[in-house]
Amino acid sequence: MDNVLTEALVRALAVGTPLLLACLGAILNERAGVVNLGVEGLMAVGALAAFAVAASSPDANLWLAVGASMLAGAALALLHAVATITLRANQFVSGLALALIGTGAAGLLGKRFEGLPLFNKVADLSMGGLTVSPFTVAALLLAGAMAFWLGATRSGLTLRSVGENPAAADVLGVNVGLIRVLAVMGGGALAGLAGAFLSLSYRSSWADNMTAGLGWIAVALVIFVGWRPLRAIAGALFFGFLYYLQFRLQGNSPIPTEVFSAMPFILVLVVLALAGVRGQAGNAPAALGRAYVRGER
Amino acid sequence: MRFVALSAPSTARAALVTLASLVTALLICALVFTLSGHAPGEVYGTMLRGTLGDATGLGEVGRRTIPLLLIGAGLALAFRAQFFNIGAEGQLLLGAVFAAGTALFVPLPGPLLLPAVFVAGFLGGGLWALIAAALRRVNVNEILSTLMLNYIAVALVTYLIAGPWKGKDVRGYIYTDTFPASTSLPTLPGSQVHWPTLLLGVAVALGLQWVLSRSTFGYALRVVGENPGAARYAGLSSGRVALLVALITGGVAGLAGAGEVAGIHHRLLEAGQISLGYGFTAVIVAWLARGNPALCLITAPLMGVILAGGDILKIDLNLPFRVVDVFSGVILLCLIASEVFIRHRVQWGRA
Numbered sequence: 001m002d003n004v005l006t007e008a009l010v011r012a013l014a015v016g017t018p019l020l021l022a023c024l025g026a027i028l029n030e031r032a033g034v035v036n037l038g039v040e041g042l043m044a045v046g047a048l049a050a051f052a053v054a055a056s057s058p059d060a061n062l063w064l065a066v067g068a069s070m071l072a073g074a075a076l077a078l079l080h081a082v083a084t085i086t087l088r089a090n091q092f093v094s095g096l097a098l099a100l101i102g103t104g105a106a107g108l109l110g111k112r113f114e115g116l117p118l119f120n121k122v123a124d125l126s127m128g129g130l131t132v133s134p135f136t137v138a139a140l141l142l143a144g145a146m147a148f149w150l151g152a153t154r155s156g157l158t159l160r161s162v163g164e165n166p167a168a169a170d171v172l173g174v175n176v177g178l179i180r181v182l183a184v185m186g187g188g189a190l191a192g193l194a195g196a197f198l199s200l201s202y203r204s205s206w207a208d209n210m211t212a213g214l215g216w217i218a219v220a221l222v223i224f225v226g227w228r229p230l231r232a233i234a235g236a237l238f239f240g241f242l243y244y245l246q247f248r249l250q251g252n253s254p255i256p257t258e259v260f261s262a263m264p265f266i267l268v269l270v271v272l273a274l275a276g277v278r279g280q281a282g283n284a285p286a287a288l289g290r291a292y293v294r295g296e297r
Numbered sequence: 298m299r300f301v302a303l304s305a306p307s308t309a310r311a312a313l314v315t316l317a318s319l320v321t322a323l324l325i326c327a328l329v330f331t332l333s334g335h336a337p338g339e340v341y342g343t344m345l346r347g348t349l350g351d352a353t354g355l356g357e358v359g360r361r362t363i364p365l366l367l368i369g370a371g372l373a374l375a376f377r378a379q380f381f382n383i384g385a386e387g388q389l390l391l392g393a394v395f396a397a398g399t400a401l402f403v404p405l406p407g408p409l410l411l412p413a414v415f416v417a418g419f420l421g422g423g424l425w426a427l428i429a430a431a432l433r434r435v436n437v438n439e440i441l442s443t444l445m446l447n448y449i450a451v452a453l454v455t456y457l458i459a460g461p462w463k464g465k466d467v468r469g470y471i472y473t474d475t476f477p478a479s480t481s482l483p484t485l486p487g488s489q490v491h492w493p494t495l496l497l498g499v500a501v502a503l504g505l506q507w508v509l510s511r512s513t514f515g516y517a518l519r520v521v522g523e524n525p526g527a528a529r530y531a532g533l534s535s536g537r538v539a540l541l542v543a544l545i546t547g548g549v550a551g552l553a554g555a556g557e558v559a560g561i562h563h564r565l566l567e568a569g570q571i572s573l574g575y576g577f578t579a580v581i582v583a584w585l586a587r588g589n590p591a592l593c594l595i596t597a598p599l600m601g602v603i604l605a606g607g608d609i610l611k612i613d614l615n616l617p618f619r620v621v622d623v624f625s626g627v628i629l630l631c632l633i634a635s636e637v638f639i640r641h642r643v644q645w646g647r648a
Contacts, residue, residue: 037440037441041626079630082634083630083633083634087634087635087636087637088300088637089630089633089634089636089637090633092381092438092440093381093580093584093629093633094630094633094634096383096440096580096629097625097626097627097629097630097633098626098630099626100577100622100623100625100626100629101622101623101626101627101630102626103619103622104619104620104621104622104623104624104625104626105329105623106619107617107619107622108329108333108616108617108619108620108623109329109332109333111333111617112334208617208619213448216441216444216445219441220441220445223438256456256460258452258453258455258456258459258460259452259456261452261455262448262449262452262453265445265446265448265449266445266449268441268445269432269437269442269445269446272432272437272438272441272442273432273435273437276432276435276436276437277435
């Protein structure tokens with residue numbers, strides 16, 4: 001019994017890690033008022049950038065690989081920032097385009113890395129009988145740090161003000177556009193990091209479509225956790241546990257396999273609907289999804 | 298740099314900006330090809346020669362134009378109502394499922410079966426989109442819900458063809474039995490262009506254009522889309538408009554699905570073989586047409602070239618089919634990022 005519980009926790013933490021990292025990134029964007037639906041694409045380029053650096057030579061530096069994933073995520077997110085913040089394009093459609101570009105470019109550029117070995121794997125940590133990835137520990141610490149930063153620091157307050165009332169922030173001398181661009185790039189870097197976890201630690205290989213819809217679930221998770229970093233830990237663990245169940249029950253139950261592969265997506269719908277009925281969508285930053293133009297209301 | 302609003306943006310300006318954004322998109326894609334180690338000139342040359350350069354290629358473009366036209370015309374309508382349906386992929390699949398169910402299991406006399414297949418296809422796609430419209434009433438963003446429904450639709454198709462609907466005469470592969478001969482659509486000789494569906498697409502595009510610009514419903518739809526506040530004040534129910542728009546846009550995507558299985562495959566098979574990402578590519582078809590269903594008659598073949606071209610690149614240059622996603626994403630991003638230049642002129646320097 002104890003073994004099953006430990007296994008469930010380890011597995012839930014493993015799948016929950018990319019969800020948590022990507023979700024934290026999306027929270028960062030959205031608290032500043034910008035929706036970015038491109039998380040799936042950002043994760044894909046992050047995974048590829050990390051793997052490309054790590055697999056390029058036997059002694060490739062893992063820190064460099066992780067840095068490359070964050071840089072790649074931030075660079076791709078910059079496209080979204082320019083389109084939506086400078087050129088006021090529709091944030092939802094731009095994010096969709098970003099998802100296509102990210103998954104497409106990663107698939108195209110990553111073809112030559114398919115099936116290659118990783119010389120330098122990220123070693124797991126053993127903590128109190130649990131084997132976890134350093135990425136998991138980092139993600140948990142990051143959630144705590146982000147909660148503190150958003151809630152208790154001056155710069156965190158500035159970021160939130162840009163998402164809640166950009167006009168008021170502008171009057172107080174805050175550079176709304178700049179803060180939003182930085183938040184979008186920061187969110188992109190975190191989504192890239194989520195990708196790096198997949199290709200350096202979780203799978204230790206590169207394959208097309210290795211993000212497998214996790215990015216989209218992370219986007220939905222943001223609404224479910226009400227834009228709060230600490231709640232995101234619970235949300236990510238919950239979906240991680242769901243993936244574990246899917247893995248455990250597959251083949252061991254009379255329920256067809258396809259039900260399990262569809263389950264996370266069905267659950268996202270249910271969860272979003274519940275959040276909607278409970279009025280949780282009202283927790284969204286007030287200026288979410290709208291371009292800010294000085295003098296317009 | 299700042300943007301000064303133009304009082305009356307001209308059609309010529311819109312056309313010019315659209316053209317410029319397409320050229321920009323092709324230049325950006327060229328950069329991506331260079332990065333992946335392919336000469337852009339070779340990539341574009343291969344694509345054009347393989348699609349527009351010979352008869353077989355033209356047939357392939359035509360075959361892909363059919364679903365893009367149907368879905369794109371529906372999406373153009375949806376976008377005008379600010380209903381961001383990006384789940385046409387799933388709606389197409391449900392259309393195919395309903396069509397296949399009818400073709401395989403409904404005992405109807407020959408001449409009635411084919412129309413029934415298409416009606417079922419419409420219903421399948423329409424009902425799948427209605428789920429998203431209903432969820433919108435409890436504040437679930439339709440982009441997320443339609444996207445999730447895509448994944449669920451894929452699982453449903455796989456379940457059916459591997460499980461209860463698996464064909465009797467099939468070994469190893471998973472697909473259903475072949476449909477009765479009376480459901481097969483005629484094709485243009487030497488191609489897979491099932492022309493009755495193509496005609497249906499043309500009729501749908503023109504019909505929806507009429508609905509949008511001439512009918513009372515179209516007027517309500519445009520008001521709801523352009524000014525939700527005014528719509529509420531005028532007593533127009535945006536919820537009801539969204540439901541109807543979902544039914545139409547999902548329904549025509551379902552027709553596309555019925556067309557694919559009845560016109561080309563004659564059986565239900567794996568999701569990835571029924572659709573080559575038509576649902577996503579049609580988003581660009583609709584956006585390029587600037588929300589005018591009739592203009593999809595031009596933009597659908599254009600994107601048809603890109604989809605057929607993706608196949609050519611896969612075969613001739615051994616590029617992954619993902620290259621189509623790069624094209625689609627970059628074109629879409631350039632299109633929406635350029636929109637501001639249609640309604641504004643740029644003034645350099647400080648305000």
